[in-house]
């Protein structure tokens with residue numbers, strides 16, 4: 001730390017992303033929930049075309065992209081805005097809608113970035129414990145007097161909160177913003193989008209990183225009532241007016257013109273996830289039904305950190321979280337069928353070799 005850093009940032013602990021090794025090809029990389037599929041060829045072609053004009057600034061409003069999103073999702077263009085990844089939405093929303101009187105509320109086990117951005121924005125926050133089975137108790141989220149953030153499906157649990165429960169939370173907090181982080185909604189969940197008409201406190205955060213195979217392009221979008229979106233645009237214009245670069249905006253439009261490609265990719269991920277879940281259970285792993293492109297699993301015989309280490313040594317990257325309630329588990333991204341077959345074979349080998357005593 002330099003002697004110049006503001007004291008308000010002295011305790012800041014940045015988000016710890018999953019490992020991105022330089023020699024990625026050497027690993028079966030299942031640690032950051034990336035798509036095993038490349039982006040749509042239409043996205044790649046559109047980005048290449050847009051690159052020819054990179055001497056010009058991008059459109060600060062991302063108008064073409066927003067109109068395309070509005071038509072794909074059946075809403076008005078004023079009800080959507082685009083961002084440099086959905087992480088940017090979450091951070092700007094925290095800054096816009098929270099202060100000392102309006103803290104942020106989110107589950108104790110969820111996307112750890114929420115805590116990071118609360119600290120960054122000097123916003124007080126409360127972590128609401130999930131039930132022992134990692135499900136959300138909706139009664140804990142009624143009348144909170146602050147902004148609520150729910151990842152749905154939740155990460156890293158993969159558990160989906162049903163729409164009727166989402167609605168109870170929206171109805172139970174009419175004077176506060178409720179953010180639904182739907183990063184993984186395309187893998188079998190039901191979006192809160194139909195509730196937008198009725199609830200002007202609903203803000204949906206979406207990303208192209210997972211289901212649309214564009215994590216490296218950095219593009220997310222927010223959907224909500226026009227006044228909420230206007231507030232986010234004020235924040236965006238005050239923070240980084242050209243937040244979406246022209247290659248990425250073009251790529252996103254290209255991807256949206258190829259929705260069949262996305263649907264097909266998601267269908268394959270879901271199929272592989274269901275088969276992999278069965279395989280894990282037959283090997284004695286314990287896991288919830290995931291509605292995301294990852295599973296969270298533990299084995300009664302091997303501590304989570306130990307399994308992580310053995311897999312790592314053998315060239316398999318998964319994610320282990322050093323949090324008290326998660327230490328027994330590993331989060332495993334759903335890769336290609338071939339990658340998951342390699343992993344199952346590896347897990348069989350590890351389990352056969354592992355001592356029967358829990359060490």
Ligand SMILES: *Cc1c(COP(=O)(O)O)cnc(C)c1O
Pocket residue numbers: 033084085086087088111151155181183206207208209215218219220
């Ligand atoms: C991956 C992820 C995001 C971030 O998405 P980006 O658009 O890549 O910034 C947001 N929320 C959750 C829960 C995620 O897992």
